[in-house]
Each structure stands twice: as structure tokens, then as C-alpha cells.
Amino acid sequence: MALNRDFIWLLVALLVGVLVLPVLVYVTGTSILGPYAKGGPGAFMADFLGGLAHLRWSSWSLALGPLVIVAIWRAVARVR
16 A cells, blocks of 8 residues: 555656646746746747657756655655
8 A cells, every 4th residue: 555655656746847847947937037038838848848858867857856855755754
């Protein structure tokens, strides 16, 4: 049962990293730095997904960041 819960946490973290964080980065970037040079949020998301396809470390670190944090958190919780 704990493995199913861990899997769900990791899946949610991956979805947050791929779907939610890029939107937050876009909104934060446009509010601080101004409009995105290549267009709107759709263009930003396309560039992000293209970065994943081209194995760019910046895209992958954004996508996998929450997954790594949750994996460490769940591992520490299991040890306790």
C-alpha cells in the first residue's frame, strides 16, 4: 500500500514539474522581465517541451525538480 502511495506522489510531482511549473515560470518571468520574446504562454510551453525533446538541462531540471524533492522526502519518511 505504501508503494502505491509513493507512486502517486511521484506521479503528481512529475505532472506538476511538466504542466504547472512552466506556467508559473512564464507568469513570473513576464511580470518581472516583460513579455516573452517568442510569443505568449503557448510559445513558452512549446519551447519548454522542445527543450525536453532536445535534452536541455534547464528544461529537464524544471520538469524533474519536484520529482527529486518528493523522492527524497518519501525516502526520508520511509527511513523514519
